[in-house]
Amino acid sequence: MIAALLLGRKGSQGFPGKNLAPLLGRPLSWYPMRAALDAPEVGGVYLSTDDEQLKTLARANGVEVIDRPPHLATNAALAEDAYVHGRDEIVRRTGQPLELLVCLFCNAPTVNPAQISEAIAALRQNPDLDSAITVSRYNMWSPLRARRIGSDGLVHPFVDFEALGDPTTFSCDRDSQGDAWFADVALTVIRPGNLDHLEEGVSPQRWMGKNIHPIYNEAGLDIDYPWQMGQLEWWLKAHGWKEA
Structure with a gap:
């Protein structure tokens, strides 16, 4: 089974409410949810969050909710620990081992189903890869x-x-x-075992492991400040999205 796991925490300081900020008439986090739901290889989409509004949005779109424990929903909490918790919960619920885990962020809408499929294909074709990630040139x-x-x-x-x-x-x-290529964290598809050996991964996104395959993106990012909204809107329009 391949599952997608989105992370979205409530208490952003740089851009409060960013995960639900309107973008082309839709909540920002709707876009990565939609990308995961539309990727044909993905068998289940999950959201780990402490935000009740995000939970409502997820359920309305067929995304399963994982309640984020309080200690993983603080400013000091690391994404890698939230991914470990979410992975374990998915396995517990499904009773199935995961072939791959599609890691997404609610504040990173610069991803589409084709990129998810490309990343999955790369990992299936090369067993030596630990992950496939979107990278943007800056x-x-x-x-x-x-x-x-x-x-x-x-x-x-x-x-x-x-x-x-x-x-x-x-x-x-x-x-x-x-x-200069940057891991824009719009998409990371990993082998779930990476999360059991985080000490071996490349910092700061140790869940990516060591052998990392690039999926080329253009102007991808996870938004942290309101002034970045224009870039997100440009990216979405460039990929065919229009005002809802």
Whole structure:
């Protein structure tokens, strides 16, 4: 069995109520739910949440609800622990082992059923892969351009340039060091065993394991601030969605 598990916590601080924010006339979290429901390989879709409004939305769309324990619904709680809890609950309810787990976030609508199918196919074809994830190219945010404010109050490189290559080859051209791909966490399809060996996974999304296959996305993201809504709307319209 392949199951999809969405995470959606109630108490966002950067963007309160983001999971239910209206986007093209629909709640934001409706889109990843719809993508999972429409993926032909997925046999069950589940939502782990402490938000009663999200539970209502899920049930109205045929998504099963998993009550998120309070200790997994705090600002300090880690997504990886919520995925472990959700995985275990799915197995308990179905009585079946999971072949793969489709991991989604309610605040990341930049995913569609075709990407889910592509990720599942990649994992079925290559048993050495731990996961398949959507990645987006953001060269403007490469490590070369990242900065920190030092104790002296001045701007400094976030990492030593030598760690990125030969500094004499760097230029103001944002593409000069090659493409900077980011795990946009819109989609992660994993082997469930990854959750039993989180210490072996690549930080910070350790549930992805080590051997990670890319599913190319464009401008994917999980939203944390209201100013990102325009990007989400652009992505959805580019993939055929219109105002409800």
